[in-house]
Amino acid sequence: MVHDSALDVYRSALPVILVSLVAGLFAGTILGSETMRAGIESVPGLLLLLPAFLATRGGVYGSLGARLSSGLHQGVIEPRFERDERLTNAVVASFVNGMAVSVFIAVVAYLVLLVSGGEGSLLQLVGVMVIAGFLSALLMLSVLVAVVFVGYRRGYDPDNIVGPLVTTLGDVFGVFFLLVGVVLVGWVL
């Protein structure tokens, strides 16, 4: 076939879009829940850092996924769960990136609050982001490596799995772990 037909594109894209729609609605429901709304009220700056936090999930773990799938395609990473220098390096780099960006976001959000004359607690924001960043790192790293390896062994091209997986998990669990962070920090502080 030389040219795309609108209907074909529509038909092939709709299932993926609908799956991520359900994930987005889950994320939204957590965000709109009473606990989360109470958290938003008690942690000034939470809404400010929300879009940045969600967006970096894609950046950090999307690039890990891309690196894993390139490694598998080139044969430099074996799809087995064992100690491997390349695999360990890729995973550790994403973890460090994920944590560093989370803390950075908390600090920037605090500075924006300061400049705009609002009130905020740096300790509270950093605490929430460290917890949310750490939990999402654990989940995203383990699920991503597991799904990409198992998928690859079963003959699925990891390039096609990584994108939707990262968006879907990142949205749902990003918001959920943010809520966990708010609750835990609320207990401590």
Add this chain to the structure above:
Amino acid sequence: MLPLLAGLSVLQMVSGSVLEAFEETLLAYPSLLILVPVQIGTAGNLASIMCARLSTQLHLGTFELDPSNPDVRANTLAILGLAATVFLAVGVAAWAIGQVLGGSLSLLEVFTISMVSGMALAVLVVVLSVLSVWGSFRLGYDPDDTTIPIVTNVCDITGVLILFAVASVVI
């Protein structure tokens, strides 16, 4: 990697500031909070489909920056069709979940906000995707590497802006 992520996080504070400015409205109407991740996520998905398809066509040599190009037309139509389907479902779902969470917006209000902001965002996705594929080709970058991060990030930020512009007119 890290400097890029840090730069994007700072950019994302623009949408964060909009959310923060609308905090009271958001807390009063949970349906709007439900719309935030869905609208941004869907726009990102539509953008990655459009960009990936157009870059493939560029590599195959059938892409042309011309509204009469059959591939550009077919993809535009498909993206607008997908957007209409999804944002229709989103409007109804966000209203229903909002009711359960204690919201007071009517079905018509939530539906209008979802459809109008969603379709505006979809048009933006189409325009940005075509321009960024063309632009990155002209500048000598492989659009497979550049266009998706650019368009999804711009859509994250404008998505929130459009959502609240429409919401403040409707409510």
